[in-house]
Amino acid sequence: MKRYVIIGNGVAAAGCIEGIRSADAEGSITVISAENHPVYCRPLISYYLEKKTDLQRMNYRTESFYADHGVTVLYGKTAEQIDAEARQITLNTGESLPYDALCCCTGSSPFVPPMTGLDTVEKKFSFITIDDTLALEQAVTPDSRVLIIGAGLIGLKCAEGLHGRVQSITVCDLAPRVLSSILDDKCAAMMQKHLEANGISFVLGTSAKEFKGNSAVMQNGETVDFDVLVLAVGVRANTALVKNAGGEAGRGITVDVACRTSLPDVYAAGDCTEYHDISSDSVKVMALMPNAYMQGHTAGVNMAGGEAVFSNAIPMNSIGFFGLHCHTAGSQPEGCEMIEEADDTHIRRLFVKDDRLTGFMLIGHMHRTGIYTALIRNQTPLSSVDFARLRIGPQLAAMGAAYRDKVLKGAV
């Protein structure tokens, strides 16, 4: 009977469990969970603040998930060290845990850049876990002025979550625009305008230089007073365990399409990894929930002796604020052509290079965008489809009758 160990208890771990069980009903599975919660998806925490979900509904799987899959979860424990040669790990409690196959789903941690006087701030929070969220919820009052450092996905979702529960929300970022990791200037400006229309204030192109209790001094000299500070600058992949055991890692743990690390029988999946983005043909950390699940599932199948690959990863994001949604996927490689169609409330930007759709940014146009995503993922030659129609909107009609026959007239 094979012994499987999974470090971490996020979505990648859940994928790994389901992947293992799709190929091996017998082996033992042990999950090491630092958080005292069954698996939930971290992006849900902002929806929790918005009251679109609650702690019960946030559970990623049913209550009986672990029992149904024959999984032992060690809550509140962390892995301290991997001994790849002896095939065992040491826990923070000192125990050792032997494994036949190991998957690191260690995720990422908030990154806080050095800022003077941060220790003088009484109410400061990260916004990554349920526990962060519950603590933040406790700390805010209807009179709170909230300052969020970071106008990325996490910072802005936090702002949306807190909206209506506090007096004011200011978001600052060193970058000159919001969502700088996924949007270009024009798209970011539209999202920012919408956020501002909903009462979120921005201080962009500058960041806090120094904190003096409840006020932040910006690099541009401005001062922002606040009651509650949220630090959402960014995250860093948790690579240390694998790195210290001698495994290869860059900004994330290096994994191949089967989600193997360079260590024997050690796999990794999720936000802790870096892997190949086919849209830009480069290796990246793509901390995305769908990819995390798919990597975890792939790792699980391979750990159990099956054969699976996740070879068409691309960055992609679906994010929305106050009813305005934005979908992005792929990348904008150098020399790509941009095809744009825009009005005051919608933007459709498609990026094309070498007869392939390499990426898109869509605001307001959400209907059936998965058809575009599939074009990037499958690296479909645009000369083989009716791209003129696709420019109007995503539709299977553009994909030709043969493709339609395949997907609409038979099982897929």
Add this chain to the structure above:
Amino acid sequence: MKRIYVKEEWCLGCHLCEYNCAFANSGMTDMVKALRGKTIYPRIQVEQDENGVTYAVSCRHCKDPVCVKSCIAGALSKKDGVIEIDHDKCVGCQTCVLVCPYGAVVEDGSGAAQKCELCLKNSCGAPACVKGCPNGAIVYEERGEAE
């Protein structure tokens, strides 16, 4: 497993399937009350190609459903071959819309996602689009992979 398939040679592009779908999933017993004066959000979409050929697209209930794998809330699942969405768990992030290669997961008008569940969860019992198609262009039957 029975799924919905289209026979595009018989599709008239009348869009009745979209209205029958919206009504079937409205929870109401009168179509006028359910749909009059409202924008409909059907789970089946009629498309037209450059030759004027029309056909309706709904969830394929894929063997390897990327929407289920991508759902951040664990709201999508596959049970007995049917991909279902738990509306209680859906937070409306639309990741499923972003990943479905057929454009078969769509917004429901309230911000949440919805998709064809073969009318197994509403009072129709069998797909309303199939039942209401005037020309037999949508069928509910067992098939293998397309040739």
Add this chain to the structure above:
Amino acid sequence: MNFYPEFEVVRNDDRCIRCRVCERQCANEVHWYDEDGKVMLSDESKCVNCQRCVTLCPTRALKIVKSDCRLRENANYSDQTIKEIYRQAETGGVLLSSMGNPNPLPVYWDRILINASQVTNPPIDPLREPMETRVFLGKKPDRITRNPDGSLDTKLAPQLTLSMPVMFSAMSYGSISYNAHASLARAAAALGICYNTGEGGLHEDFYQYGKNTIVQVASGRFGVHKDYLEAGAAIEIKMGQGAKPGIGGHLPGTKAVGDVAKTRMIPEGSDAISPAPHHDIYSIEDLRQLVYSLKEATEYRLPVIVKVAAVHNIAAIASGIARSGADIIAIDGFRGGTGAAPTRIRDNVGIPIELALAAVDKRLRDEGIRNNVSIVCGGSVRSAADVVKAIALGADACYIATAACLAMGCHLCRSCHTGKCNWGIATQRPDLVRRLNPDIGSQRLINLMDAWRHEIKELMGGMGINSIEALRGNRLMLRGVGLTEKELEILGISHAGE
């Protein structure tokens, strides 16, 4: 001259959900959606009352009603008569119409009643006892003959075998759509009866249904070649048609496109004009030549049908045909349908099928040549009761076309000649043809015939008759109501109560 439209579109706005199905489904472009007012609007002047929109409206928000706006009443000059004069004064053209004569002339079927057994002779329950609806059409021997060795001579002239005494009559590919033909062919094959190509040739896809196909040879000879003749179960020479006796046919070039032209063996876009007469037939002797040419071409394997319109002298004409070598005479009454006919011809030429049938049967019996031929009657056979009455008047089988069209979805709007049939039957426009799915069309035809067969059995059982053979020409089973002595005499039946 502008008239108030014949029909009004009545839209119940309280029920309209703006699904625009009416708009998408109307080939006459009656309905449209007004974005500004967010309402459906309509141009009633274009409406032909085909009921497509009414049928498909999911909320029953639509009805089409006959307008009550009329010209000043005049029993002599009716609203329609006056408007036709206006129209001709404007255009100088011959008026065209479709389907059968709609005028309130007597329908004799409805004046004839069927007998049933009581006390002195038992009725038969068709659910418990066998009931034969099969018929064989063709020449029958007058007497039993023996071969030189003493054995019975069992060699018969070629026969057309039908599971029930009904066939789908001639409608050409061109006048109706590919899918309508596919529906008819598939239904005929499933039912064990026949359909008829009309003068449009036989599409290559339908050769597989040859055993259930009657191939027609008409005055234009369109689509006729050796393989075509050999493909069918019988060959029909069309001399005339009930809806337009004395008139040829005209398929406009605009309809002679693609497969229609190919199947007719004419250049695409050319008018297909079938002359009024067969230019090689001016006598019964000439007809005989064609009958035997066709028999010769098909090695005497197939029965030959001669189809004529019911006209004044029909009994004598039939007598001639029965002597021409033909195996079957088809008589088409003045109510028979058409894809297009001059209105004046359709509405004023020819005689009722009931009278023609009775007269022909009687004449052939009187002359002792009834066994030379089988008789098929058509021209508005609307129900199983009409079939039973026709058999009792002397028919071997009936032809139906309007009823078959109705089964396929036709709503009798009588606008076939516009080529914009919203039901996908009398049209060649691909988007409209698609509306008739032959899976559905053929099933509905099969259902209709199944229902009629049950009803025929019920009616026969009630009379204590257990086969079509025993009912044929059995006029004692019929009585007339409200008919004159002369009418009863021609029909060969007694008045009810007699």
